[in-house]
Amino acid sequence: MGIPVLDLTGALVPGGPRSAEVARAFRSAAMASGFFYVRHHGVDAAMVERQFDITRRLMALPIERREQLSIEHSPIMRGYEGLGAQTLDAAMKPDLKESFYCGMDWPADHPYVKAGYQTYGPSQWPAELPDVRAHCEAYIDAMNRLSLRLMQLMALSLDLPEDYFDAACHDPMVTLRMVRYPAHPEGADERTFGAGAHTDWGAVTILAQDAHGGLEVQMPGGSWVAATPMDGTFVVNLGDMIPRWTNGLYHSNPHRVRNLYSGGQARYSIPFFYEPEYLARIVPVPGTVPAGEAPRYTPCTAGEHLQEMYRKTYGLQKQAATEGAA
Template sequence: MGIPVIDLSGALVPGGPRSAEVAQQLRAAATSAGFFYIRNHGVPADVVARQFDIARELMELPLERREALSIQHSPIMRGFEALGAQTLDASARPDLKESFYCGMNWPAEHPYVQAGHQTYGPSQWPEELPHAQAICEAYIDTMNALSLRLMQLLALSLELPEDHFDAACKDPMVTLRMARYPAHPEGADERTFGAGAHTDWGAVTVLAQDAHGGLEVQMPDGSWVPATPIEGCFVVNLGDMIPRWTNGLYHSNPHRVRNLHSGGAPRYSIPFFYEPEFFARIEAVPGTVAPGEAPKYPPCTAGEHLNEMYQKTYGLKQATEQTEAA
């Protein structure tokens, strides 16, 4: 069993001639690996290449400048995250990666910004790279459109109207992360990872990875397979909100990273995390709960779910406070 490649040709707009066919392929992937590649996705290669260029520029800033823009200075976790600051697998060592997080440029008067909800608010930008903000925000806009289309295709795959999730995605919670992984240490033990085994928290993740590879995905049978980079393709995986929305029908599979194949060079990856808007209700969609049976997951809002995940990983006290204030 491997990770399927899905061609989005003819399915990039609502009502596209291949939308139903692609939706069925998504259903097959979602009920097994929860991972798939997408090709012919409409994002030009030079847009992705430019994003990798700015990722390298950001990560090559002096350490003191990165520390000055630490996510610790941002109530919504925007900015630089130091090497080893996150531990995605509680049974493993701290993750061997460093990252820069940014998001949409929400206006200060937006009610979610005013309330201080997670992901809504300003990003931190280094003065040394005045072009970084515009490049990142353009990429975010592109990924927003692609992610919404994936949500529409997922709706079709569940035999729901194509626009079923549109209202929930009006003001989405999104995070763009540019990550750098050092080479895997020689003689490292089995508890050492660039990113420990974990599932993503939100709805969909759209990943651009460099040519080195290193991402590994756990299949339903428990085996781990490499998500080998394929030129012109993104890797897409479903996050934990999708099993909640589909009553466990669709899967959010564990994955991990080990930078084993770069010849000592750092590995760069650019995941785009897409979640619905803060107050979107996450509960089993029609057709996923058998008559007379109770849903497998209690209903919640997207904000409650995301805050719970941040609190679990980072111990953020404000997560609970934000939820209670909502």
């Protein structure tokens, strides 16, 4: 079993002539690994390449400057995160990656900003790279449109109205993360990963990856397969909110990264994380709970779920640091 490719030709707008066909392919992928490629997705290749250029430029800033933009200075974790700051797999060493987080700059008078909800608020931008903000915001806008369309196709795949999830995605929580993985260290042990095995936390992740590869996906039987880069595609995967929303019908499978194939070069990737708005209720959609059975997951809001995941992964890193000092 491999990772399927969904061609979005004729399915990029509501009511598109191939929407039902693509929704059936979506359902098949979602019930297997929760991973698939999308091609003919409507995002210009030049925009994607420009985003990789921005990523390289951000990571080329002096380390002292990057640290001035640390996520520690942002209440909503926008900015730079250094090597080893995150541990996605508790059984492994801290992840060998550094990244820059940004998102939609919501106005200060938005009620979610006033409430201090995660992801709602300003990003940190480097003044010496004045074009970065505008380019990132344009890319986020393109990813928002594609993400919403994927949510609509998911609704169709569940035999629901195409706009079933639209209301929950009115003011979405979104994060654009630009990631640099250094070359895998020579002589590294089996507990060393660029990103340890994990599932994503939210609804939909759309990943642009460079030509080096390194992403591996766990299939339903437990085997790991490479998500080999394919020109003109994104890798899409479903996050942990989707099993909650579908009562376990759709899957959020583990994946991991090892930068083994770049010939000693850095690997760059750009994941975009899309979640419904903070107060959206995550309860099983109609038709997913068998008659007479209780839901498999405790109902919650999208924000409650996301906060729990943040505490878990960054708490693991703090625990590892404490144990290492003992």
